[in-house]
Amino acid sequence: MTADTRIQRTKAEEGVAAVYAGARSMLPGGDSMRVRRNAAFSLFERFGLPHRRVEAWKYTDLRTRMRNAAPLAGPAPADLLATVAEADPIAALDRAQIVIANGVFEAELSDLAGIEGVTVEPLSHVLATSPSRVGQLFEDGDDIVMALNTALMQGGAVVTVAAQAQPARPIEIVHLTAGAEPVSVYSRTVVVVEEGATVRFLESHRGTAGLAYQVNTLTELDVGAFADVTWARLQTESEAAQHLSSFVTRIGEGARLEHAAVNSGAALARWQAFVTIAGRGVRTGFSGATMLSGAEHSDTTLVMTHDQPHGTSREMFKAAIDDRATGAFQGKIIVSPGAQKTDARMMAKALLLTDEGEFASKPELEIFADDVQCGHGATSGRIDADELFYLMARGIPQPAAEQLLIEAFLSEALDTIGDEAINSALGGVISGWLARRSTRP
Numbered sequence: 422m423t424a425d426t427r428i429q430r431t432k433a434e435e436g437v438a439a440v441y442a443g444a445r446s447m448l449p450g451g452d453s454m455r456v457r458r459n460a461a462f463s464l465f466e467r468f469g470l471p472h473r474r475v476e477a478w479k480y481t482d483l484r485t486r487m488r489n490a491a492p493l494a495g496p497a498p499a500d501l502l503a504t505v506a507e508a509d510p511i512a513a514l515d516r517a518q519i520v521i522a523n524g525v526f527e528a529e530l531s532d533l534a535g536i537e538g539v540t541v542e543p544l545s546h547v548l549a550t551s552p553s554r555v556g557q558l559f560e561d562g563d564d565i566v567m568a569l570n571t572a573l574m575q576g577g578a579v580v581t582v583a584a585q586a587q588p589a590r591p592i593e594i595v596h597l598t599a600g601a602e603p604v605s606v607y608s609r610t611v612v613v614v615e616e617g618a619t620v621r622f623l624e625s626h627r628g629t630a631g632l633a634y635q636v637n638t639l640t641e642l643d644v645g646a647f648a649d650v651t652w653a654r655l656q657t658e659s660e661a662a663q664h665l666s667s668f669v670t671r672i673g674e675g676a677r678l679e680h681a682a683v684n685s686g687a688a689l690a691r692w693q694a695f696v697t698i699a700g701r702g703v704r705t706g707f708s709g710a711t712m713l714s715g716a717e718h719s720d721t722t723l724v725m726t727h728d729q730p731h732g733t734s735r736e737m738f739k740a741a742i743d744d745r746a747t748g749a750f751q752g753k754i755i756v757s758p759g760a761q762k763t764d765a766r767m768m769a770k771a772l773l774l775t776d777e778g779e780f781a782s783k784p785e786l787e788i789f790a791d792d793v794q795c796g797h798g799a800t801s802g803r804i805d806a807d808e809l810f811y812l813m814a815r816g817i818p819q820p821a822a823e824q825l826l827i828e829a830f831l832s833e834a835l836d837t838i839g840d841e842a843i844n845s846a847l848g849g850v851i852s853g854w855l856a857r858r859s860t861r862p
Contacts, residue, residue, distance in 0.1 A: 434469050436490025440605065441572055444493050449545035449576060454552045461561040462572035471565050480749035480781050481691050481720040483566075487663065491635050493575065494523040494604035501599040501629055506530070508627065510657055510853065511846040516591040516623060523598060524575035524608040538586025538618070544577040544609055554579065555611055558641050558669045559695065566693075567667050570639040573607040577638075584615040584645070591621035591651075591843060598628030598636060598662070605635040616645040616673075621840055625655040626664065627686070633661040642670040644678055646700060653843050654682035655850060656690060660715070664690040674700025674729075681838040682709040683847045684719055685854045691720040698725075698732040698760075706735040708838075710831040710847075712854045713746035713778070722751040725767075727760040736767040739834045741827055742778035743858060753785040756793050763793040771801040772830055824855045 430438075441462055448458065470487060471478035497505075502522055519541055520530040526543045533541060547554055561571045578594065598606050614620055628634055636658065644650050658664045664687040672678050684690060696705065711719050725734050740748045750769040771780035782799035804826055812822035831851050838844050 430469065431484055433487040433490050434484070437465065437569070440490055440493050444573065448573065450548035450552055454548050457552070457561070458572045461568040464562055464568040465565055465572070468565055477564070477722060477751070480751065481689070481718065486689055486718070491603040491605040491633070493573065494598070494600060494606045496525070497523040497597065497599040498601065501601065502597060505597045505599045505627060505629055508630070510627070510850050511625070511655065514591070514842055514846040516593045517588075519578050519580065519592065519594045521577055521594065521596050521608050521610070523600070523604065524577065524606040526576055526578045535590040536588040536592055538583040539588055539592065539620075540581045540583070542579040544574070544579055544611070547579045547611075555609065556641070558643060558671050564667070564693070566637060566665050567639055570607055570609060570637050570667065573637070574609040574639075575607055577609040579611045580613070582612075582614045582618045582620045585617045587619045591623055591840070593623040593625055596626045596636070596638060598634050600629060600632060600634060603633045603635070606637070608638045610638070610640045612640065612642045614642070614644050614648045614650055617647045618645065619649040621651040621843065623653045623655065623843060625657070626666070627657045628659045628662060630659055631661055632659050633663075634659065635663045637665045639667040640669070642668070644670060644672045644676045646673040647675040648673070649676070650678045651838060651840055651843070652678065652680045653838060653847060654680070655847060656682070656684045656686055656692070657850065658686040658690070660686065660688060662687045666692045668692065668694040670694070671697045671699045672703045672705055675702045676700065677703070678705045679837055679839055680707045681835050681847065683835070683850050684709065685712040685850060687717065689718050691722065693722040694724070696723070696725045698727045698729055698734070701729045701731050703729070703732045705733070706837045708737040708834040709739070710834040710851060711738070711740040711748060712831070712851065713740065713748055714743040714858065715746060716744070717746045718748070720749045720751070724753045724755065725765065726755040726757065727763045727765060728757045730759065730761045730763065732760065732763050732765075734765045735837070737834055737837070738769045739831055740771045740780055741774060741831060742771060742780050743774040745775075745777045747779045749781040750799070751783045752797065753787065754795055754797065756788045756790050756795060758789045760790050761792040763790065763795065765793070765795045767797040769799045772827065773801060773803055774827070820859050824859055828852060828855055
């Protein structure tokens with residue numbers, strides 16, 4: 422007699438399966454894309470949602486935390502979309518905009534002025550005409566959440582920056598989610614920066630306040646040889662939202678990529694990045710500032726793979742944990758055989774603002790070369806009592822003194838971005854979170 426080894430599905434897993442069954446015939450792409458979608462979804466059917474026994478998801482048990490699956494979003498209601506668009510936390514920043522609303526590229530809402538040398542195509546068109554351009558940087562079986570994005574991606578954009586181009590304005594890829602009832606959104610952005618180009622991107626995410634929507638978004642960034650790319654990320658989703666975001670990048674010879682992120686939204690947020698240094702002499706940096714309050718949970722997971730010699734990488738992630746919030750950082754540096762002269766450093770720091778908050782850090786090194794300089798570290802603690810006393814002794818009230826120290830702690834993570842306008846815009850989001858914290862009872 423053979424034992425039945427089928428996995429008992431949760432309500433959310435059953436809901437995801439129902440969403441796919443109802444939507445797959447209407448999703449963009451031809452026959453080859455449908456075959457690929459089915460193959461990607463089979464990974465979910467086999468393993469279900471990731472849980473704590475999956476090492477990469479140890480600190481974010483999605484099977485337990487995700488209670489239901491919202492239906493796939495349709496077109497965003499115009500009035501609600503306008504409300505979300507107007508609630509722009511970086512409105513003062515001059516930038517071009519590529520608008521993706523409820524997972525679909527909206528050309529009429531976008532502003533593409535001042536970005537000569539940049540081509541923007543709807544993902545739906547690319548999936549129908551040349552689907553091989555999508556998903557070149559990873560295998561669909563690498564991660565269940567990424568596989569679900571492949572299976573259910575509704576749309577998005579394919580952005581190409583021509584060789585040697587230098588767009589005058591930064592380019593914001595803005596993801597808006599709007600609805601009267603909870604919805605799920607699956608979007609994909611593919612960005613190709615060709616050889617020698619210099620470009621600044623800002624990726625932002627926000628949605629209808631108070632709405633428990635679910636986002637699964639994936640960005641593919643292919644950085645050509647000797648290109649110079651600045652990538653900023655801003656996540657200010659609804660306080661009830663679930664936000665799952667994946668970032669996959671390949672960096673070519675002599676190129677530079679600086680990535681900085683600010684996270685201050687969503688009931689549950691996970692950002693996972695998979696970085697491959699694929700050329701010699703690459704310089705890259707990843708940093709982030711995360712602010713959590715209430716019962717929010719945030720997970721930052723980064724895998725940095727040095728595949729070629731003479732690569733330099735720096736990672737600095739900071740988090741401020743208030744109330745009963747929980748956070749996690751998982752960072753791994755992998756140095757492949759032959760990647761000699763690698764210089765890689767990783768640090769995670771958490772500031773615990775209450776006794777109830779929690780933060781977990783798991784930095785790792787896997788080194789298969791013998792001529793390298795690599796290191797990692799992690800710290801957590803309370804506001805320094807001596808620093809607080811110093812400020813209060815000079816007449817600064819305790820709440821204001823605490824705010825100054827928290828802001829200085831978080832802002833350090835943005836210093837590497839190298840763009841004053843973007844740095845100032847992201848810093849304003851940190852200041853806004855601290856101002857709201859100071860007014861809470």
